Ligand SMILES: *[C@@H]1O[C@H](CO)[C@@H](O)[C@H](O)[C@H]1NC(C)=O
């Protein structure tokens with residue numbers, strides 16, 4: 001081969017190599033940007049921004065039996081406590097476009113989620129009615145009614161729910177401001193901003 005041809009072949013090889021590299025990097029970025037699953041070992045996380053006194057990272061267990069996963073990361077969204085708190089009947093306070101916290105008990109997890117969705121809530125957080133529970137995340141199952149829900153539904157430790165509710169009452173606030181879900185991939189467990197009263 002002539003010197004010029006060798007040179008051309010090398011250039012072509014480099015060109016192909018870098019094209020492939022670019023395609024690889026680009027496609028792996030596409031794969032992660034659309035992934036808002038953010039579930040680690042079956043749990044995901046939200047953080048309270050306001051009020052500051054309960055501004056921690058909280059752990060949730062999403063229902064896999066009903067409801068849907070988050071399709072976007074909600075930023076600075078209102079977290080409102082349902083009235084009635086157990087949400088076994090239609091919710092009476094204004095919860096439109098908010099994440100809604102309800103208490104476990106007296107009706108199915110699905111009924112509570114259904115009532116949150118009907119009142120315009122964008123996600124249901126169901127906290128344990130055992131307000132001392134600071135470590136058992138329940139796997140919420142559906143009921144026999146086959147009703148459809150198309151919002152996420154997540155279980156929260158009873159202790160966390162009780163502390164959030166108590167603090168909002170004390171400060172006479174009708175809502176907290178939260179980010180949900182949040183990405184704690186790569187955050188070491190001992191660095192996570194967990195509430196001082198929980199163990200994880
Ligand atoms: C979550 O954070 C990790 C580590 O920083 C990052 O690689 C990943 O792309 C992030 N995921 C999302 C959905 O933002």
Ligand SMILES: *[C@@H]1O[C@H](CO)[C@@H](O)[C@H](O)[C@H]1NC(C)=O
Nearest residue numbers: 104105106107128129130131
């Ligand atoms: C919590 O709710 C469950 C399910 O409805 C019920 O079996 C249990 O007795 C309740 N516990 C308390 C402490 O209210």
